[in-house]
Structure formats: structure tokens, C-alpha cells
Amino acid sequence: xxxxxxxxxxxxxxxxxxxxxxxxxxxxxxxxxxxxxxxxxxxxxxxxxxxxxxxxxxxxxxxxxxxxxxxxxxxxxxxxxxxxxxxxxxxxxxxxxxxxxxxxxxxxxxxxxxxxxxxxxxxxxxxxxxxxxxxxxxxxxxxxxxxxxxxxxx
Numbered sequence: 001x002x003x004x005x006x007x008x009x010x011x012x013x014x015x016x017x018x019x020x021x022x023x024x025x026x027x028x029x030x031x032x033x034x035x036x037x038x039x040x041x042x043x044x045x046x047x048x049x050x051x052x053x054x055x056x057x058x059x060x061x062x063x064x065x066x067x068x069x070x071x072x073x074x075x076x077x078x079x080x081x082x083x084x085x086x087x088x089x090x091x092x093x094x095x096x097x098x099x100x101x102x103x104x105x106x107x108x109x110x111x112x113x114x115x116x117x118x119x120x121x122x123x124x125x126x127x128x129x130x131x132x133x134x135x136x137x138x139x140x141x142x143x144x145x146x147x148x149x150x151x152x153x154x
Contacts, residue, residue, distance in 0.1 A: 009058065009066040010093055012140055015079040017055055017071040019137050024059045024067065027110040028095070028103065028142075033066065034058035049075055063152075067093065083139070092133070092141040100130050100146040107134055115141075123154060 014020040024030045035057045043052040053074040060066045085091060097103055104114050116133035123129060130146040147154070 007065075009068050010090075011068040011070055012093070012136075012138075013077065014069050014071050014138050016137060017057060017069065020069045020071075021057055021059075023110070023112065023136050024069065027106050027112065029106075030059035030061060030067070032057055033060045034068075038070075061095070063096075079138070085141070092143045093136075094143040094145055096152070097144045097146050100132060100144050103144060104132055104134070112136070123148075127151065129154075 012020070021032065025032055036055075038052075038054040038056055040052050040054075043049060043054050051074060052072065055071045055073065057069045058066050059069065083089070100118065104118070107114065112134060114132050114134045118130055118132045120128050121131055127148040129148065130144075132144045134142045134144060136142045
């Protein structure tokens with residue numbers, strides 16, 4: 001039966017690949033598992049661009065989930081987008097983490113202070129999750145979520 005099997009990976013368009021890799025690999029601790037240029041003919045067929053040039057880096061979490069970072073050098077898009085959390089569209093990339101306080105300190109030391117306080121949230125079953133909003137390069141909102149010990153889902 002045809003159907004959705006899962007999320008393959010979100011793709012994040014970035015203006016500076018080196019800075020994006022520094023953020024996701026060096027500060028968040030994700031592992032680079034792919035680093036190459038996309039096939040121009042495929043990108044042209046998918047998006048209708050003439051002679052596109054796109055570099056991609058895939059970073060992986062320990063559970064195998066991935067994020068793809070893409071840098072269009074042809075065509076070049078806007079480097080800033082003014083969005084508010086209440087605007088329609090993708091709100092954030094939420095990452096399940098352990099040691100949220102240490103991660104936030106690494107981000108802060110790397111020049112990316114959090115944009116919210118650490119907020120404990122009570123789940124319907126009484127469990128407490130820790131949540132903190134951070135900003136990645138290019139204004140991408142990253143929400144760090146630490147689940148109660150022993151849980152990997154809400």
C-alpha cells in the first residue's frame with residue numbers, strides 16, 4: 001500500500017556553508033555524513049532553474065535522523081527572511097537533546113546565545129520536558145527539547 005513511511009530529512013538553505021557546518025557540526029555536535037554538489041540536471045528538473053549550482057552537506061544525529069544544508073551559488077536567493085513565529089510556514093526545527101544546558105552554553109560560547117530562557121513544560125502524563133529556543137545561521141529557529149530520562153518520544 002502506498003503511503004508516507006517517515007520524514008526523509010528537512011533541507012535548510014544557507015547563505016554561508018562554512019558557518020552553517022560550524023553551527024550544526026561543531027556547536028550542536030552533529031556528524032557530517034554527506035558533502036557534495038547536487039546534480040545540476042536534477043535540480044533544474046525539480047525546481048526549474050537554468051544551470052543551477054547547489055552544494056549539499058548532510059548532518060546526522062546519533063539516532064540516524066538527518067538535516068540537509070544546501071547552498072545555492074546559482075541562482076542566489078535572498079540571504080535574509082523576516083519571519084515571525086506566528087507566520088504561516090515552517091516554524092522551527094526541533095531537536096531532541098540530552099544535556100540541554102551544556103549545549104546552550106556551547107552555542108552561547110560560539111556566538112549564538114539562546115533567544116529564550118530554558119522553559120520546563122509539563123506533559124499530560126506529568127512528565128517534564130525542558131525546552132529552549134535558539135537561532136541558527138540565516139535566522140533558522142532551532143528548538144532544543146530534552147525529554148524526561150528514559151523517554152525518546154512525547
